[in-house]
Amino acid sequence: MTDFVTDDMRLRLIEGVHAAGREVLAIYSRDFSVETKADESPLTEADMASHHALVALLGEVTPQVPVLSEESGEIPFETRRGWERYWLIDPLDGTKEFIGKNGEFTLNVALVERGVPVFGIVHAPVLETTWIGQVGQGASKWQAGETVPIRVRELPDPSEAPWKVVGSRRHGAEAFEAFCAGLPAHECVSMGSSLKLCLVAEGAADLYPRLAPTSEWDTAAAQAVVTAAGGEVLDATTLEPLRCNRQESVLNPFFIVCGQRDERWESALRASLER
Ligand SMILES: Nc1ncnc2c1ncn2[C@@H]1O[C@H](COP(=O)(O)O)[C@@H](OP(=O)(O)O)[C@H]1O
Numbered sequence: 020m021t022d023f024v025t026d027d028m029r030l031r032l033i034e035g036v037h038a039a040g041r042e043v044l045a046i047y048s049r050d051f052s053v054e055t056k057a058d059e060s061p062l063t064e065a066d067m068a069s070h071h072a073l074v075a076l077l078g079e080v081t082p083q084v085p086v087l088s089e090e091s092g093e094i095p096f097e098t099r100r101g102w103e104r105y106w107l108i109d110p111l112d113g114t115k116e117f118i119g120k121n122g123e124f125t126l127n128v129a130l131v132e133r134g135v136p137v138f139g140i141v142h143a144p145v146l147e148t149t150w151i152g153q154v155g156q157g158a159s160k161w162q163a164g165e166t167v168p169i170r171v172r173e174l175p176d177p178s179e180a181p182w183k184v185v186g187s188r189r190h191g192a193e194a195f196e197a198f199c200a201g202l203p204a205h206e207c208v209s210m211g212s213s214l215k216l217c218l219v220a221e222g223a224a225d226l227y228p229r230l231a232p233t234s235e236w237d238t239a240a241a242q243a244v245v246t247a248a249g250g251e252v253l254d255a256t257t258l259e260p261l262r263c264n265r266q267e268s269v270l271n272p273f274f275i276v277c278g279q280r281d282e283r284w285e286s287a288l289r290a291s292l293e294r
């Protein structure tokens with residue numbers, strides 16, 4: 020629960036993220052160059068354009084709050100550890116999907132308070148859709164100018180309706196399949212970027228096991244959306260909610276996103292991790 024984000028601030032942020040999304044779309048629609056970062060991951064002009072637009076936006080709206088971006092370069096833990104509140108952004112999540120032009124990429128802005136993502140905006144420019152969550156105050160989905168409230172769905176009885184499980188297009192396929200092998204009747208869908216968490220938040224999927232590496236900026240905004248929508252993003256081993264800014268490394272543990280806890284998927288998860 021945060022009372023830091025006012026209605027006026029939320030509107031300015033959504034408008035600013037949409038403006039950054041338009042800059043990204045303009046690059047998406049033409050030829051663009053692709054560089055390779057030190058960790059071998061790709062970087063496009065759009066990652067940097069979005070980074071600059073979002074950093075400028077946050078600097079205008081809340082000049083007193085520090086910003087950590089995937090593209091801002093490392094900020095030592097010694098500096099970050101004292102941050103009670105900060106913005107954590109992934110200017111372009113799903114860069115490989117952006118390059119592959121399948122539309123499954125997002126702009127991500129999270130507000131983190133004492134390590135907990137409490138507010139998030141996830142925007143998918145090609146899908147013209149934005150997910151917004153404010154923990155304790157609910158989540159919503161904006162699409163073509165209309166905003167509707169969203170909530171996770173109740174796990175169905177699998178003999179009546181299969182569980183829907185969403186997975187990455189590119190990462191952790193083997194562990195994902197091992198997890199699914201332990202589930203009752205289910206259907207799988209693949210998706211790029213933080214859209215996977217948003218599907219759980221809006222009740223279009225029940226589970227997203229992420230048994231492969233990610234960083235805190237990949238998940239924080241969508242974690243706030245999921246939590247605000249009544250779901251959870253849990254460490255796959257401890258089943259405790261993911262926290263940010265606890266250590267030098269910004270890597271997340273493996274995790275699972277769910278609407279509800281349930282012994283049937285928890286045992287499938289344990290078995291897949293013990294393989
Ligand atoms: N070895 C690794 N370490 C940390 N993060 C990784 C990783 N391999 C992939 N990722 C993260 O996974 C994200 C893509 O996941 P998916 O393919 O499921 O959409 C990438 O986001 P970016 O596109 O922002 O770099 C990247 O941050």
Ligand SMILES: [Mg+2]
Pocket residue numbers: 109111112113236237
């Ligand atoms: Mg990312």
